Structures are given as structure tokens and as C-alpha cells.
Amino acid sequence: MSSAGSRLLVTKGWLRQKLLMLSCACGGLLVSAVALAESQQPYQLLRGNPAGYGAVVPGKPIELPADHLPHKDYRIEWWYLTANLQDAQGNDYGVHWTLFRQSLSAAADPGGWASNQVYMAHGALTTPAGHVYEQRFARGGIGQAGVVLDEQGHFAAWLDDWQLRGEADGPLPGQLVFTVAGAKVVLDLQANTPWVLQGQNGYSQKSAQGQASYYYSQPHIRISGSLQQHDESLALDGVGWLDREWSSQPLAPDQPGWDWLALHLDDGNALMVYRLRQANGEHWISGSWVDPQGQAITLGPAEVVFEPLATNPVTSAAGRVRDLPLSWRVALPAKGLSWTVSSVAADHWLDTAFPYWEGPVRVQGSTTGRGYLELTGYE
């Protein structure tokens, strides 16, 4: 452990925009955030009082496959996949698909039409032609959305026809199917390395004030699939990253948002790093280094450098221009490794109920690679 060891232990997990949707102390639902997103800071929703909900505590072991299923006593939860893919000609494609779940109250779920569970899903696709995305909402309890083991005991997470189905009791190996802007994405997902428990055996602290989540990932997903559009099918393959995370209060009051990177390096290693931006400028930096066999070490601020290099203007569909850090310097000084990470295209702003930037990146430096960058909390 480094001198920053104590800090190191409590880092990890990053807060993704997912947190945002997971609404909050004000007890509203996902969609209520639409108004809030327009009128006030949507991220406020993630700082809500967790009283009555399940508490995230260190030392509670992650139990698989049970933990692949919903934890309704926790306010927020997600199943989050990003993928960097290529067609036969070597053109780059990106996929980002998430299912969010929220418990609107700490009370037991009455189920049916009165269920306190709500779901939100985001599906986004990056092709050489550009970036398209959709968001969907559904209430729990009526079969329109959910995460369960089906009659055959297979894992199934869905909202309408968007679904992630496992071949057994977990999401991997499995298949992701969703449509966005008329394009149907079908991806077969395989992984043969163990799940990576982020932070302290899956306990991922988010701030010095005790905000935390349970967090585990699969960074080494091999993907083959297709993109079907206009009666044409295009074969794609590549790598993907699946995150599972649940919490009841993921964001501290003085944290406006976060920047997150997940990289697949061409030498088979994977790197995840994020920083929770704090009002005092002392950003909460954390990450993990995963070797090709899936063995991971947690990184603290002393081990990893994560700094913006430049900002680029990004115009949202609504026409608003924001300057966002789309180029980064990432380094692991102890290993003598250093990279420059930059976005493939700037136009990846999602004007969803919880607005954020998420898109594929290219890595250059000690090794080359690709990955996904996520930027949240930029007003």
C-alpha cells in the first residue's frame, strides 16, 4: 500500500451518469428528473437521503450469480455495457446499452401496477455515419421491464424488446438485442476471465463522507454480432465491458459529476479510471488495472494520473454548446506507462432525461487501444 493507502482502499467505483437517473431523496421517479434536468441540477437527485434503503457497507461479499439480479432494497442499480466493435473493413463502431432500475421508496415493493420499481434504458450506437441513441422508461411489476431468471433459469434483463439474455444464470455468456433509430443490434457476448470486484472486494467508496456502492465488472468480453439496417446485415466483432453497480446514495453533496474511462489495451490489459470532481478541486481519483487473465489491482491517486489535455466544443441536439474535456493524459508512473486518450468523435452528447457525454475513444502511447469515455455533471 502506498502512502495514500487508506485513500486507496476506499476509492474505486466510479459514478456514472446512471446514478443520476436513480432518482433520489425527493422520491420522484425517473421522469420527474426531466423537469429537474431542465430547471435545476439533475445530479442533485443522486445525493438524496438514503434513510430506509439498504446500506452499502464494507465486508459484505459479492455473491454470484445471485447478485446479477435486482436488489430492490437499494435505491439504484444498473446493468451497463459498452463495446468497441469493427466491421470486416476495419471501420469502428461503438455500442452503449444500459438498463437502470430504481426503487422509488424504501418500502417493500407491492408489485403489479402499484410497483415502486421503475426502469430506464439507454441504447446508443456509433457508426461511421454518426451517433444515434434512444431512451426508454417503464414501470416495474407489469412485465414491461425487469431483471429475472426465466422459466429455464436463464438470466434475462429487458425493457420492451431491448434485452440482455444470459445462456445460464448470469448475463455472460449471453446476447444483447436492441434497436435504435431503426437499426437492430445483436451482439453475442463471451468472457472466460473472472468477474472483477472493484474497490475493496466489490465495496466501492465514492467520497470521504461515506458514499459508496457495490460494484463489479467484466472488462474482457469478446463480442461477435451484427448490425441490421435497411434489410442489410453487417457483421461486427470486438471487445466489451459490462458493469454491475447498486447503491442507495452514490454522490456526495460537493461532487458535481465525474469523468470515467474504460480502456481495452491491445496487449490484452484493461484499465479503468475515473475521477469524481469535487467542489474544492481535490478530485477523487480511482481505478483498476486488469491483466489479460482478469487479475485486478485497485489504483489510487498515487498510482494513476488522469488529467484533461484539452477541451472541445460539443453541441447538443438542442443546440447548446459545452466545452468538454475530450482528450486526456493517463499514466501509471510506477509501471512507466503513459497514454493519450482522445474521443473518436465529439458529437456524443445524449440529451436524455439525464444529459451526459458518452462515446468511444482511441488510445495512443505506451500501448494502443480503444475504450469508452463518460463525462457527467457538465451544466
Added chain:
Amino acid sequence: MKAETPRQFIWVLLTLLSHYRRHPGQALAMIVGLVTGVALWAAVQLINDHARASYAEADQLLGAEASAWIRAHDDSGVAPADYIELRRAGFSTVYPVIDVRLRSSSGSFITLVATDLLALPLLAGGGSTMANPFAAASWLPMIQPPYQAWYPSALARQLDIAPGQQLQLANGQALPPALIQTQAQQGQRIFMDVGAAMAVLQRRQFSYLAVGHLPPAEQQRLAASLPPHLQLVPNHQAIDLAQLTASLHTNLTAMGLLSFAVGLFIVFNAVRFSLLARQGSLTTLREMGVSTGLLGLAIVAESLLWALLGTGLGLLSGFLLSQQLLPAVATSMQSLFGASLGATVSLQPVQVLVAFSLTLAGVGLALAMPLWQRARTSIRHSRSAPAQWQQEHAGVKRMAAVALVLLLVAGLIYPQIDSVVAGFVVLGLVMFGGALLLPLLVQLSIAAVATLLPQRHWLLRWSVSDAVAQLPHLRIALMALLLTLTANIGVTTLVGSFRAALGDWLQTRLSANVYVQSNTLDLAALGQAQWLAYAAERFGSSQRWQDRPTTVRGLDVAAPDAQALLLAQGNPADLALWRQGDGEPQAILANEQVHFLGNQLLGSLVELQTATGLQTFKLVGFVHDYGNANFQFYLPNETLLKLWPQARREGVALWLQGDTQEQATAALLQAGAKPGEWLLQDEIKRVSFAIFDRTFAITAALNTLTLLVAGLALLAALLAVHQQRLPEYSHWRAMGVGFRQWFLIVALPLLLMIVVTLVLAVPLGLILSWLLIHDLNVIAFGWTMPLRWTWVPVWQLSGLTLVIVFATLAVAVLRVRQTLPDALKQLAGNEG
């Protein structure tokens, strides 16, 4: 002209305007005239535009697009499982709707609409384009007991529901606690979450599913994915509503324009007095060398000022007025056409522009033109009273000549009336013709009365002759009064005739004692009960015919109401053929709308889409069908079910044996019907009349308002006349003329003129109601009804007019008392 400067212009303008400082009463009259005219017109226009905007949104539901519906063939509803299956199949723009009419325990009918706000289709990537349905923290209380029911504030007022209160339904159920809050396109409906609605109303099915925008290929895939009991129906509502309600809006526009015209009469009236008083100023200005051009410019500037003031205040009042009238219109639209009007009206720039142009044109006509004429002729004729008298006399004759031309044109156009607009043109010609004829008629009547009076009643004769002197001042006010009296009598007769016709019609149409609408009633279980005289089932099937929503209805021909069926047109022999389900082609009945709006005659052949394809029918009769905006055909039940096997049940009518209502309700419960699923005859009649009255609420309101405007015109004119004659009155008083004598001299000619106006209003009102009932109403709605004349409105309006006249007389008396010394001084001054 060269020497004239802007300074001079302002100086001239100020001189012109200074008149109003000395005569604030006239300024007030101008403003009242302009504002009332613009306000009523603007209110109607705002409501019309708002309604049209709402129809354009009829392809949306609660903020989401609804380009089509998914319904059960027999309209029995859609099961949640079918809905979820469609969503799982990727039809994410499909959403569930419960849309039901409920009856409150106090007997009002309310529409409830419910959906799943979370499932409403979003536009691609459109988080921010989605109208946020919730205030924060509102989801759980909405979907969990005790739930919430959202009321638009007008509906809450109408039902007398305060926030937190629960509306009791006739069947003993209670709606969730009220929240005064609305959704887009909610209209005058109660909104609930769809899950909550199923729980509270104990339903297991949605009314239907709505479908947002789908590309054609997806639409085909959806149609193919539906289970056999469901069908995809395109949403034509936006087009249908615009078409169905066009006539109603034309009616409203006509009333708005009438109000505007009456407002202009007031302005005319005010200008007359201002002209008299400004004669001196105009002459002096001309004599001082102010050019006609500059004077003209100043007159234009004054008109602009008035138009600006009138438009501004008028629009403001019109906006406020439209807010007051809107709930009544919205309720009518909901009950008549099923159209949902939003709760708020907004003023568009184009309306402001139109209002200003209209006002400017009106002011130009009423103020600038006479003022300009006077300014040009002032030097030569200004100080010559006899010239004015001559002008007056010639004017009256000219007006009468114009009147005759207008009436002649009306007579020529009348046989060619084929549209609502043409009908209103004839109507306007008759009314304005009558109004222009009035001064001559008054003059002639005065002359006749004067010659008829015996010589020895010199005072009376004098007073009658004096009326000729008053006439020019009152002429325009009398014309305005005539217009509104005519409109009032005409519209009141129309509404009264309609109400009477509806009453008679309901009497024959609703002869059954109990009407049951129940999915769970086992009709056979009622059997041959003692209390039951007859039970008749009804069926219906919907389609589009001549691109209008159309229902084919099945009747039990042996039922008492079908036996006693009265035809508006058709012969009894054919009716027998229809009852037997015979005819080659098959005999069919239709509502009058098919005749008048669908342009079909007795014996016409019509083609309808049956389950097995197009089939031809022969029209053998038309029946009255008041209040229906759609086409309707009637066939015997057996024939209907043969041709449309999937026709929906539209309820059962029960005729009871004597006073056995209690037995009947007990038996119904036993046969599976639930409380609240039946209606007694009296209730339906009461509700029908309630809807009728609410539908005509706006008409009544506009009617009263127009009358009020005319009353104001008369009041202003009389006050001005009295004001002008105050010195005379004072003179008489000083000479020892007693109150009775004064009253005779002043009031008698006034009353004479009012009586002539009233007498002329009766035949004109009759013509108006005839046109409205026999032509406009038929063209607009396709309903015929007999005209029922009643004298009640005539007496009421006479009373009201007399009250106004006596009120102004009383004011005059008071003023004479107050100002006698001053007036005497003035008189002395004038004569000295």
C-alpha cells in the same frame, strides 16, 4: 402645406382631441363602443382559434402522438397481457388508454382518461422534448392507493370538487382524492394513472391502445402482429373534428361579428354628438387657414389613437371574457363531439393584428369618414341649421333606399343558400336592411301619430312633433337596439324550438323505462319475468362513410320504440319493409344528417362496408337524431348481426310492467348487472337536457352580452340627448312646466320610437329564427325541427328596454334639478 410643420400638426390634433376633455362622456362612449365590440369579437375569435388548435392536436393524446388505435372488434377492451406482448415485440410507441364515461352520484356524466405516463412514447433522443408529466415526487402517490385523480380547474368547479375530495360515482365507487392539475390534451376530463383506474373502477382491460407514429412498414408489421380479436384503426379525429365543428364555429363567428357591429353603432353614435360639438372647432380651424390635408392627417391620427386604445383594451377584455366562456364551450365540445379543449387560451400576434385592422376600419367608417366630410363642408354649411335638417331628412331617405336594396339582394340570394356562410350573409342583409329602414319607419309613425292626435291635445301634438327633433340623435342607438332585439328574439326562438323538438323526440325515442349497459348481464336470466313488458337489445358497428364517422345501429323491430318509430321523411309502407329486413336492395333507415349533410334522398342507394365487403342498401326513411354529429344508419338486429357478426352490444332497453322499478333493479343485479350499469329514462332525459343547456350556454351568454352592449348604446345616446337638452328642460321648468307635463313631452316621443323599434323587431326576429331553423341549422347540423314562436322573449326584452329608458329619464330629472341654475344662466347666455 409647405408652411405646415409637425408642430402645427400636433397643435391641430390637440385641438381636435381637446373636445374629449370637455366632453369626457363622449370619450367614454367611444371607448365603451370600441372595447365592447372588439372584446366580444375577440373573445369568440380566441375561443374558435383555441378550439381549432385543440382539434389539430387530436392526433395526440395526453402529450403523446396517437396516429392510430388498437381496439377489440366488439370494442370490449384490450387485455394488459396483449399490451405487454406488443411492447415486448418492439412496438414501443403503443400505450394503454382507459377512456370511459362515468356517472357521478349526483347524476353528472364525466369522462375519465387514463394512461401509463412512463410508457408514453418518447421521440428519439428526446428527453427534453417530452412534456414532463409529473411534478417531482408525484409518481408513487399517483400509482399507489389511495391514488390521485387530476381535474382541470373548470371541471373541478363544475363538479364542486375541492383538492383532496373524492368524487362519488353512481355505482357506489369513489374516485381517488382530487388534484387540480392537467395533462396535455386532457380537456375537460379527469386524468388518472391507468393502473390506478383499473384498480378503482375494477376493470381488467384497457379501453384501447393508442399508437404513436410508426413508419408504414412498422404499421404493417403491427397490424400483422395483432391477435385476431384486435384491430388497428387509423385516427381521423383531427380531420373529423375540424369538419364536424366547422358550422358551430361559423355560428360563433357570426355572433362575434354582430357584437362588433353593435359596438360600432355605439361609436357612430358617439361620433354624431362629437361632430355636433366639434363643428365650431372644425370651422374655426379651417377659417384660421389650416389646410384640408393637415386636418385630414389629424383626423387619421385621432382614428389611429382610438383604434389603438380600442384594440388594446378590447383584446384585454376579450381575453378575460374568453377565459370565462371557455369552460362552457369546452364542455359542449366534449359532450357533442368528444373533442378535448385545453384549459388555457393564448393570444396570437395575428389575432392582435386582425383586431387592430378591424377596429381601424371600423373607426375609419364611424369616425374618420363623417369627421372628414364635416371638415370639408364646414366653412360653407357649418353654421346653417336648416342645411343640417335637410341633410338629415335626405339621409333617412337614403338609408331607406339602401335598406330596400339590401332586402332585395337578400331575397335574391335566399333561394341559393347552400352554405352556412351564405346563410349568414342573407341573415346579415335582412338584419341590416331592417335596421336601415327603421329611421324612416319611425319618422312615418311619428307623422301618422301627430296627424291622428286631436287638435285640442296641443301638448301631446307638440311632444310628438318634438320627437322628430330627437330622432337624429337617437337614430343610431335605435338601430343598434333593433339589431340586438332581433338577434335576441331570433336566437331565443331557435333555442326554444330546439329544446321543444328535443323534448318531443326524447319522448318517443326514449320510451323504455330502463337502459342497461353491462358486459356481465345475462339477458336470458331475466326470462319472462312478471315485471318485464319487453326487453330489446341494441347493437352497433362503426365505419367511415363519406369520410365521416358513421355507425350502423341494430334495432329490435318488435320493441315498443321501434314499433312507434316516427319518420322525419319516408312512407309507412317502406317502414314495414324495413322491419321485415326485406327490400331489394335491402331497406335501410338513416338519420337526417345522411339526408342533409350526406346529400342522400329517399330511395337513394348507399354502399356500406360489411364484414363480407361492400353492400348496397336502399334508403327508405330518415329519422330525427338530434345532437349527433355523425352519420347513422339503422337496420333490424338480425340483419345487422348477419352482415356485421362482430358488431358490439350497445345495451339493453327494458320496458317495465307498471310501477315495478324496484323488482327490475333487483332482478338486474341477480342477472349479473352491476350497480350503476343501468339508467332510468328520467335520468337520461335530465342529462340530455343538461348537455343541451350547457351546449347553448355560450349562445345565451353572447346573447345577453350583445343585449347589454345595445342597452349601453341606448343609455349613452339618451344621456347625451338629455344632456344636450338640459337647458331647454330647465327653461320649461322655469316657465312652470310641471313634472307630469315634462314627462309627457320628453318620454312620450321616446316611447313612441322604442315601440316602433320593438314592433319592427318582432317580424325581423321571426324572419331571423326562420332562417336559423329552416336553413342555417339544417345546413350546419342536418337537423330539422318545427319553429315554435313564443312571445315571452318579446315581453322580456320590452321590459328590459323600458327599464333602460326610464332609468335615463330618471337621471335626466336628477340632472335638471341639480343644474337648473347653471342651465338657466347658459340659456340666458345663449339668447343674449
